[in-house]
Amino acid sequence: MTSGAERGTAMRADAARNRVRVLQVAREQLANGDDSLMLNTIARLAGVGVGTVYRHFPNRHALLEALMAERFQQLVAEAQAAAADEDALAGLHRLLRYALGRALDDAGFAAVLASASDADAQTSRMKAELDRAVAELLDRARDAGAIRRDIEADDVRRLLCGIEHAVRAGGDDAGRAEMYLAVLLEGLRPPR
Template sequence: MRADAARNRARVLQVAREQLAMGDDSLMLNTIARLAGVGVGTVYRHFPNRHALLEALMAERFQQLVDEARAAAAGAEEDAPASLRRLLRFTLGRMLDDAGFAAVLESAGGADAQTSALRADLDGALAELLDRARRAGAIRYGIEADDVRRLLCGIGHAVRSGGDDAAHAETYLDVLLEGLRPPR
């Protein structure tokens, strides 16, 4: 990327972050272009749509989730189910705190290369954690990382649609974990 293009991209991201910080989550690309002092075409060249911009903004948070998942997988030898619970609670908390992050985690496709790589890293760490929990007899066979991520996104949606009640989040998380156990 040319130096001027990199500066323009950084400026667009900075303005978009400022808009989010001020409570404007619309991320209107035309508005961001005007506020960043660049042409609309410049914004669309870097971010073809609102979701692409959101993915770029959430990359750091997504990386933090991947790091948390790797740490959970690495430390799961002693108590894989407890590590899984901590990871899911951490992820759900992030989703409920940041609707933009939740939208990126929930999106099924259209991800840019960085988001796709982060999703693959997350699924890899989660798969390792699930394998350890499965060996411990705590997780049923046939449940994969993508399944857990989708179910957790469903919980996030259920909590948000019900008024963001933290008590419901914990109850729903308990139901999910119980459902992941092998049949009795």
């Protein structure tokens, strides 16, 4: 006979396996071009109950955040590397190009980046880490006189998300993406 603690551990292990399976199926759906992330469909394909999926992911956005966690952590690492760059402006340019490329490659990532609210505390922590790194980068660029004084990390994220939206609305034209990014970079410079 197993104790209550042992059964709890087994249930937690089972729940963890179910979560991994749901995420695996959702990734497969995305890889096959289905970005609807219908929780009922994912439950059926994962061979778990709908309630199991909803316990882990109360809505589509929560599932999307979980799927994008690794990519978002890569963005945070890139922002931290840019903040450490000797040339703050070059680091900012590199970071913006990287983030825009990621957002254009993956609409789910763009949605998590643009979202005003987060379903998961981990996403909120990563966004806070991202904002800290970008704020440090902007402070260094301001001190060097390379960018305007009134721009903040959240402004940069919103502007970048706006560019992503504009490029998608125009048919994902890579040339437009570069032009819009150049406009943003010029707009970040101090007024003349």
